[in-house]
Amino acid sequence: MKIERAVREKTFTLTSIAGPSGSGKTYSAILYARGLVGPEGKIGFIDTENKRSRFYADVGGGFDVIDMDPPFTSARYVEAINSFQDAGYTAIVIDSISHEWEGTGGVLEQAEEIEESSKRAGLHCWKKPKGAHKRLMNELLQTKAHLIFCCRVKEKVAQVKGANGKTEIVNQGFVVVQEKSFIYEMTVSMMLEEGTHVPFLQKCPDDLRAGFQEGQQITVGSGNAVRMWADKGAAIDPVFKADRLSGLNAANLGTQALADWWKGLPPARQKTMEALKDTFKSVAAARDLMAAELAEHSDKSLEERLAGAQGASPDDGGFDRAHVIRETATMSGASASEQQTTIEDPADVSSIGGQGSDGDPPSPDAQAVAADPIEPAEAADPEAGEHEAADSQSALPASDLITRNLMAECLDKFMALAVDPSVPDAKQRRSNVEFAKNAWKEALPARLDFVKACFDTADKVVKGELQAPAARKYLEGLI
Numbered sequence: 001m002k003i004e005r006a007v008r009e010k011t012f013t014l015t016s017i018a019g020p021s022g023s024g025k026t027y028s029a030i031l032y033a034r035g036l037v038g039p040e041g042k043i044g045f046i047d048t049e050n051k052r053s054r055f056y057a058d059v060g061g062g063f064d065v066i067d068m069d070p071p072f073t074s075a076r077y078v079e080a081i082n083s084f085q086d087a088g089y090t091a092i093v094i095d096s097i098s099h100e101w102e103g104t105g106g107v108l109e110q111a112e113e114i115e116e117s118s119k120r121a122g123l124h125c126w127k128k129p130k131g132a133h134k135r136l137m138n139e140l141l142q143t144k145a146h147l148i149f150c151c152r153v154k155e156k157v158a159q160v161k162g163a164n165g166k167t168e169i170v171n172q173g174f175v176v177v178q179e180k181s182f183i184y185e186m187t188v189s190m191m192l193e194e195g196t197h198v199p200f201l202q203k204c205p206d207d208l209r210a211g212f213q214e215g216q217q218i219t220v221g222s223g224n225a226v227r228m229w230a231d232k233g234a235a236i237d238p239v240f241k242a243d244r245l246s247g248l249n250a251a252n253l254g255t256q257a258l259a260d261w262w263k264g265l266p267p268a269r270q271k272t273m274e275a276l277k278d279t280f281k282s283v284a285a286a287r288d289l290m291a292a293e294l295a296e297h298s299d300k301s302l303e304e305r306l307a308g309a310q311g312a313s314p315d316d317g318g319f320d321r322a323h324v325i326r327e328t329a330t331m332s333g334a335s336a337s338e339q340q341t342t343i344e345d346p347a348d349v350s351s352i353g354g355q356g357s358d359g360d361p362p363s364p365d366a367q368a369v370a371a372d373p374i375e376p377a378e379a380a381d382p383e384a385g386e387h388e389a390a391d392s393q394s395a396l397p398a399s400d401l402i403t404r405n406l407m408a409e410c411l412d413k414f415m416a417l418a419v420d421p422s423v424p425d426a427k428q429r430r431s432n433v434e435f436a437k438n439a440w441k442e443a444l445p446a447r448l449d450f451v452k453a454c455f456d457t458a459d460k461v462v463k464g465e466l467q468a469p470a471a472r473k474y475l476e477g478l479i
Contacts, residue, residue, distance in 0.1 A: 008233030012090075012144060013226055016097075016183060017199070017218075018151035018176045019192030025150040026056055026095050028192065028199070028218035033091040034060035035223020036146045044084030044092040044145075048072060048099045060220065063093070071105020074132035078139045085145050091223075092143075095150035098177035100136065102152075107133050107179070122442030133179060141185065142245060144238075146230070152177040153191070180431070188226065190218075205229070243269055244276060251283035254291065258284040404479060407450055410440050411475045418458040419468050426462055433458045453478055 015032065017025050026049075033043045043063035047053040053065055066080050077100050084092045101107050110129035115121050140147060153174035162168040174191065176183060183189050183203065190199035190212075197217050201209065211225025212218075243265070250261035258280055262270065273280075417432045437455040444451050457475055460466035 010233050010235055011230050012146050013187040013230050014140060014147045014149070014185060015226070016149045016151050016176070016186045016189040017192065018153050018174070018190070020153055020174065020194050023192040023194045024197035024217070025192060026053060026093075027059060028197065029093045029095065029148045029150050030056055030060045030063060031220050032218050032223040032226075033063070033093050033146070033148055035220040035225070036091040036148075036227045038224075038227070041091065042087075042089045044087075044089035046077070046080045046084075046092065046094045048094075048096055048103065053093075053095060064089070070103065072099035072103040073105050073110075074100055074107070074129075074136040078136055081139065081143060081145075081147070085143055089145055091146045091148065093148045093150065096152055097149040097182075098152035100133070101178045101182075120442070120445075121438070123439050124442070137182075137185060146227075149186075192218075239269070240272055243273055247273060247276065247280050248283060251280045252287055253284075254287050255281075255284040403444070403447065406444055407447060407479050410444060410451060410454055411472065411479070413440070414454040414458040415461070415468060415472055415475075418461040418471075430459060430462045433462060450478055 013036075017029050017032070019025050030043070030045075034041075037043055039061065043060070045053050045063045045065040046068055047065050048068045051067055053063075057063075064084075066083065068076060068080055077094070077097075081092060081094070099106055103109075107129040111125045114125040114128065118124070154177055156172040156175045157169055158172055159167050160170050186203055187205070188201070188208070189203040190201050192199055198215060199212060199218055201212060204212070208226060208229050211222050211229070247258070247261060251258045262280075265273065413436055414433060417436055418429060420429055420432070423429050423432065433455060436458075437451060440451045440454070441448060454475060457466065457471045461468050461471050
């Protein structure tokens with residue numbers, strides 16, 4: 001990776017202006033945009049609000065508009081923004097970006113439609129719409145224009161225990177209707193106060209705050225102050241910037257894609273990119289490694305994983321059932337019902353926790369289960385010894401053992417997320433726990449009650465209402 005002296009460069013800004021209906025978002029955004037482009041600059045306006053922007057056609061010297069009707073897909077936002085950018089507009093107002101997330105054809109509706117058509121909930125419903133949203137965010141960060149996003153808000157409420165010990169519904173203020181990480185990409189973000197239209201700055205560089213007078217509404221001067229701040233620094237060669245971006249995009253596809261991109265670059269431009277070759281190679285190598293690890297651990301289908309067991313034991317028709325059990329027990333991506341139907345008749349699984357019939361050592365998951373025997377809820381013989389209780393697990397049918405292995409893995413994942421030392425923010429840990437809940441619903445459809453118990457218990461750990469060791473002991477008892 002290249003080490004170089006940091007130099008201030010000219011840049012384009014991203015600004016979010018949020019607020020409830022009637023708080024002055026559109027009016028403020030137009031004045032702000034006029035300050036960004038100057039008296040003669042061109043303002044583009046993407047209107048998703050049924051041509052409501054035309055109410056303000058005479059504000060700030062006027063603007064040009066693209067009326068966007070449903071569906072409000074991420075790709076259509078990219079198309080509209082690029083239309084203005086390619087035509088030379090240096091400030092673009094998007095009113096509203098909230099439709100991309102929660103409007104007709106937006107991310108949430110797409111996920112719901114996938115869930116309905118596939119007849120199953122889970123992360124697979126989000127893969128395509130969230131991928132499109134990610135591409136939109138990448139485009140926004142590379143746009144050669146100042147972008148101003150008008151955002152709708154909604155009230156956030158929560159159930160809390162009052163002083164009298166009773167549950168109460170508490171209003172926690174407004175939250176922006178967009179993906180939770182959207183605001184973090186902004187240069188400036190603000191919330192307009194209902195009635196006064198005065199902004200509350202939620203995010204703003206310190207040396208830019210002087211452009212927003214306390215207690216004052218947004219003006220052309222506010223946008224002008226941001227423009228002067230953004231224009232400080234060295235100008236960037238647009239060809240160099242474009243080549244750097246395309247090189248990084250190629251590197252993110254792997255070493256071969258990077259090599260193909262480099263060969264297609266004219267010699268003169270290869271020379272200007274020479275200093276970035278090590279950076280490109282580092283990115284490509286990292287991508288290759290990620291792809292290899294993904295292929296090894298999670299890119300194989302159930303059938304492909306089972307096919308790996310073929311030929312392991314000639315005595316069993318070329319198919320070692322203990323090996324199959326170990327393979328399927330580690331597959332959090334396949335549903336328990338899929339795993340159970342794979343093994344049609346229970347096999348002797350006593351080798352799990354010891355040596356398999358093929359001589360392979362047991363998997364970590366299998367060792368963990370064997371080392372931590374689970375007491376049956378009701379023993380047939382109360383006087384039975386500990387050894388007999390421990391051995392009871394090895395006599396489980398294969399399908400039950402698979403489910404128990406998955407439940408143990410589920411427990412471990414939830415507890416790890418709840419106390420993750422690399423995530424000091426409790427809100428983020430809770431978000432990670434909630435994300436895990438949706439994943440494990442798909443992985444353990446036959447034991448949704450246990451998944452819910454894991455989530456509720458991990459949630460209490462995050463909130464400090466329960467200690468992790470006690471939580472783990474409780475969940476182990478459920479298994």
